[in-house]
Amino acid sequence: MTVMPRYDFYGPIHKGLRLGLSRLMLRLGSQDFTDSVSAAALLADLRAQLALSAAHLEHEETHLHKALDARLPGAARTLEDQHRGHQTRFAQLARLMAALEAAPVAEHPAHGHGLYLAFSAFVAEDFHHMHEEEAVTGPILHRLFADEELQAIEMTIIASLTPDENIAYMRLMLPAMTPAERAGLLSGMKAGAPAEAFAAVIELAAKPSLPARDFDRLAGELGIAA
Numbered sequence: 001m002t003v004m005p006r007y008d009f010y011g012p013i014h015k016g017l018r019l020g021l022s023r024l025m026l027r028l029g030s031q032d033f034t035d036s037v038s039a040a041a042l043l044a045d046l047r048a049q050l051a052l053s054a055a056h057l058e059h060e061e062t063h064l065h066k067a068l069d070a071r072l073p074g075a076a077r078t079l080e081d082q083h084r085g086h087q088t089r090f091a092q093l094a095r096l097m098a099a100l101e102a103a104p105v106a107e108h109p110a111h112g113h114g115l116y117l118a119f120s121a122f123v124a125e126d127f128h129h130m131h132e133e134e135a136v137t138g139p140i141l142h143r144l145f146a147d148e149e150l151q152a153i154e155m156t157i158i159a160s161l162t163p164d165e166n167i168a169y170m171r172l173m174l175p176a177m178t179p180a181e182r183a184g185l186l187s188g189m190k191a192g193a194p195a196e197a198f199a200a201v202i203e204l205a206a207k208p209s210l211p212a213r214d215f216d217r218l219a220g221e222l223g224i225a226a
């Protein structure tokens, strides 16, 4: 008997966030903080990632936790406590980045190392949190909601994104997914989203974020020109 997999609410976005955070973790560890130009580019990318991470927490709270609490009061409490912890980390990381930028260049490596350590603590906490959501909350969602309901919640989140935010999340999610997951997500989008929105995701997210071989395979599966 084949068991149909349930709708994976957290999987794709969490894979993308893990990829984005892991890449930054590696870059922060190997960055020469006396090189002001590349360090500034790294801090800009770090700020952009933290903005996506913060917006993701807000999406879950506004669209998912309210629905979850309505069916099982208190079920989102632990997750929301963990989100508060993340917000404290975001404020700490913002302070550390500003302090680095305000310091003389000779002190940048020491500030950079402090930033690396604080970011590693955030990544550890966020990985633990996302694991809790997928391993503990995921099965609760499947018990309390039909797949169509979870999909509808997901659609309200997607509808709340600006086009730029949508592309930024897609740039993280697509290279983080398996080829089959990628083709599944984008064939759904090809069938259901406006043609321009789908074309923008292909041109601005899939093409620049995937190795050529993976993009060609995806284009073949979607029936679009590579």
Ligand SMILES: [Fe+2]
Binding pocket: 057, 060, 079, 083, 129, 133
């Ligand atoms: Fe969360």
